[in-house]
């Protein structure tokens with residue numbers, strides 16, 4: 001069996017004295033969609049950021065396609081030891097943020113082309129063809145030459161997804177991709193994410209949208225105060241939650 005694209009084992013993460021992750025294991029096998037749900041402050045974003053090494057962690061392992069991250073230092077001083085490895089992992093795990101984070105001084109096409117050109121040093125003509133293909137895929141091929149401020153939130157988020165895809169990553173990480181959007185714009189982004197799931201993309205998705213989590217996930221993880229409280233298939237988790245905390249969480253968030 002091939003190794004999961006992302007695997008995290010017994011991860012501990014603190015900000016100073018605040019313990020945010022207290023020993024978390026999570027795995028995203030190739031072609032699977034894993035959703036992370038939980039209350040505000042439970043550590044979901046922190047976990048995503050630790051997975052792609054945007055944050056350091058103090059204990060535990062992070063593996064990318066079976067390859068463990070090598071560390072130097074201990075405790076709060078622990079960092080990835082190998083910068084080339086860190087960059088390779090980070091560029092293979094493209095992240096999509098709640099607030100889109102597009103560069104406002106670049107056109108949409110330039111936004112999508114920037115990292116493949118500057119970080120991966122790929123050929124400009126090839127990158128442009130790929131960028132146009134992905135902008136077409138997310139339904140905004142006609143927006144190539146405009147600036148982010150001229151797009152709706154839903155269009156901006158779809159541009160951010162095209163930008164993530166243009167890195168040709170091994171997995172996509174989403175942090176609340178629809179939370180900043182009005183309901184109707186949210187649906188156009190949900191549709192794009194659903195299509196990516198159907199295509200067999202490997203994805204780790206933090207979301208408050210329980211309907212989307214239910215529709216797209218192979219596995220759902222409920223995080224509570226830095227620990228996994230419950231996990232399972234969407235059917236198990238959403239129709240037959242076992243823990244009192246998950247039941248409480250779902251009773252206030254579930255829309256169906």
Ligand SMILES: Nc1ncnc2c1ncn2[C@@H]1O[C@H](COP(=O)(O)OP(=O)(O)OP(=O)(O)O)[C@@H](O)[C@H]1O
Pocket residue numbers: 015018020038039040041042043044045046047
């Ligand atoms: N850079 C930071 N410095 C200090 N504390 C932080 C930092 N980032 C997050 N935290 C704290 O870590 C905890 C977990 O935060 P995190 O952002 O991972 O939660 P979350 O589950 O993503 O919440 P939300 O649903 O609101 O996005 C919170 O208590 C938060 O205040």
Ligand SMILES: [Mg+2]
Pocket residue numbers: 044045046175
């Ligand atoms: Mg968060």
